[in-house]
Amino acid sequence: MTGGVDTHRDFHVVAALDGLGRLLGTATFDATSAGYSQLTEWLASFGPLAQVGVEGTGDYGAGLTRHLTGQHIRVVEVNRPNRQKRRRQGKSDTTDAINAARAVLAGEAHAAPKLRSGPVESLRVLRETKQQLTKARTAAINTLRALLVTAPTALRESLAGLSTTQLLVACANLDTPTVPASGLRGRARTASHDELAEALCDHETATRTALATLAATITDYDTRLTELTTQLEALIARIAPRTLACRGLGPDTTTQLLVTAGDNPDRIHSEAAFARLTGVAPLDASSGRQQHHRLSRAGDRAANSALYRITLTRMATCERTRTYLTERLAANGSNKKHLIRCLKRYITREIYPQLRTDLATLTP
Incomplete structure (x- = not known):
C-alpha cells in the first residue's frame, strides 16, 4: 500500500491507499518523534508499506522524512497540487494527503527527497545563517548612514568622509549615557532612570547612543561572519x-x-x-x-x-x-x-x- 502525508508545523495528516488507489483511511498525528512512530505503525496496519509521498520534505516534513528513511521506507517528494486542480476539487488537509498518495501511486511524483541529515545539511544551515547575518549587517549599516543624514550638524560633520571601518570605530567611541544596572530597585532605580531619561531627551545624545549601538552591533556581526566563513571553508574542504x-x-x-x-x-x-x-x-x-x-x-x-x-x-x-x-x-x-x-x-x-x-x- 501507499501513504500520503500533508505536513504542518504541529501535526501531519496522513492517508492510506491500496494498490488500486482505493482509500483505506485517514488520520492525524503530532509532528513529534512519538507521532512519527505512531504514523508509521498506523500505515503498516493496512499491510506492507511500499512508499510514502510527503509534501514539504524540506521544511515541515523534514523530520518525518528522516524518520521514514531511517525505517528503510521509500519516501517520495510531492509538490503541492496545481491551482487549477485545487479550484475544481477544493482544498483541505485530508484532500492534500490523499492527492499526495495518488501522485506517488500514479508515478506523477517520483523525486527522491534530500536526506537533510549529513554534512551537506551542515553546510546548508551554516550558509543560511551567514546569509541572514550578511543581510542584517547591510541593513544595520544602511540604518547607521541614514541616521547620519539627520544627525546634528556638528556630529554629522565630525563623522563625514570616513570609510565604513573608520566610521564604525568612531561611532563605537562616541560618548553615551550610562545605562543603569538591571538589578536596581526602589528609589535607586527611579533616580537612575530619571537621570538616563534626562540625558536622552537631548537629540544629540540620543543620536550618539543610537550610532554607538549600531556600530557595536555591526562589529559583532563582522566577528560572527568571520567565524562562519572559517567554519564553512573548513567544512567544504573536508567534504568536497x-x-x-x-x-x-x-x-x-x-x-x-x-x-x-x-x-x-x-x-x-x-x-x-x-x-x-x-x-x-x-x-x-x-x-x-x-x-x-x-x-x-x-x-x-x-x-x-x-x-x-x-x-x-x-x-x-x-x-x-x-x-x-x-x-x-x-x-x-x-x-x-x-x-x-x-x-x-x-x-x-x-x-x-x-x-x-x-x-x-x-x-x-
Whole structure:
C-alpha cells in the first residue's frame, strides 16, 4: 500500500491507499518523534508499506522524512497540487494527503527527497545563517548612514568622509549615557532612570547612543561572519575536495552546488538531470524546418547563479575559455549571452562527476 502525508508545523495528516488507489483511511498525528512512530505503525496496519509521498520534505516534513528513511521506507517528494486542480476539487488537509498518495501511486511524483541529515545539511544551515547575518549587517549599516543624514550638524560633520571601518570605530567611541544596572530597585532605580531619561531627551545624545549601538552591533556581526566563513571553508574542504579543485570554483559556489544536490548521490541520476536541476539545460523550441533551443528559466536559480559566477571567473582566468569565446564569436556571430549559457552547460558536465564522487564518499 501507499501513504500520503500533508505536513504542518504541529501535526501531519496522513492517508492510506491500496494498490488500486482505493482509500483505506485517514488520520492525524503530532509532528513529534512519538507521532512519527505512531504514523508509521498506523500505515503498516493496512499491510506492507511500499512508499510514502510527503509534501514539504524540506521544511515541515523534514523530520518525518528522516524518520521514514531511517525505517528503510521509500519516501517520495510531492509538490503541492496545481491551482487549477485545487479550484475544481477544493482544498483541505485530508484532500492534500490523499492527492499526495495518488501522485506517488500514479508515478506523477517520483523525486527522491534530500536526506537533510549529513554534512551537506551542515553546510546548508551554516550558509543560511551567514546569509541572514550578511543581510542584517547591510541593513544595520544602511540604518547607521541614514541616521547620519539627520544627525546634528556638528556630529554629522565630525563623522563625514570616513570609510565604513573608520566610521564604525568612531561611532563605537562616541560618548553615551550610562545605562543603569538591571538589578536596581526602589528609589535607586527611579533616580537612575530619571537621570538616563534626562540625558536622552537631548537629540544629540540620543543620536550618539543610537550610532554607538549600531556600530557595536555591526562589529559583532563582522566577528560572527568571520567565524562562519572559517567554519564553512573548513567544512567544504573536508567534504568536497574534488569539486572545490575544479577551475573557477570557490567555497561559496561549491557550497551552493552541494546544497542544491543534497546529501544523497542517487537523487541526481545523471549529468543531464543535474543540468536540468541547475537550470542550464536548454529547452527545445523547434518548429518545422527551424531547429532552435531556448533558455531554460527552470531549476534552482541560486545554483544557476553560482554557475554564472564560475563562468565569469573562467572567462577572466582560463585561456581555453577565452579561446572558445573568441572562436565562436568570429565563426558564427553568436552573442556573448548565448555563449555564456553554452559555457554554463559545459561547466556543469565537467563538475558533475567530481560532485558525485564527493557525495558518494560521504555516503556510509
